[in-house]
Amino acid sequence: MVKKIEKEYGDAASYLKNVNVPMASGTTVIRPTEDDPLLSPEDQKDYRSAVGMLLYLVKHSRPDLSNAVRELSKVMSGATNDHVKLLHQVIKFVLETKDRGILVKPNKHLGVTAYCDSDFAGDKGNRRSITGFLIHLHDVRIAWKSKQQGAVTLSSSEAEYYAVSEVAMELKFLKMILDFLGVHSDELMKVYVANIGAIHLANNASTGTRTKHSDTRIHFVRELTQGEERLWKSNL
8 A cells, every 4th residue: 555655656755855744743633614725536536546555554554644635535525735745654654654554463361451542622723622542452552443432521630531441441341352253361451541630530439519521431340340351551
């Protein structure tokens, strides 16, 4: 897929030099207004095709592209020249890091570890937060996601807890797969969280009026942490 991206879009992104990240921190793709000039139908088709190829890489071997490609995919039917410039940056980064991927090594240790974080009110358009997580089986990344949260949260702790609930659901599904395959481990699944407030929500018996709208997620995670999962404070 990288070769196909290079063949079809490499020349268009060749004007960029020394691209060290797929997208600058804090960048938000803003959907165009009625007054913004859109790409021509043909250029819009090329934009969708390029983002589709990048999504393929994200799904199979490039978790480091997840957040940038999620942003680009917000304007699949209404991109502008500014969005194309961001697309070119991601493409240039891919071409300069084409040797990256996921290395899988055999190992008898099968402990599951997850890392999750959130960008509170990170979408400047609707102020919804962004969830990001990585799940490792031993040292191998087996699942990852960058996703806009489904509701507006009122604090960074709530946004973080929303992210924890997303990774908890993924871990529950993963455990079902491992059990089906006959893969068992005596170790607890560990979830590393950057926000101590989210850990407090998981351990606190009362939720308070401020978080009633997210009660179901809170109790879902709380039940899991009483079983085979534990939350840990991350220093990353």
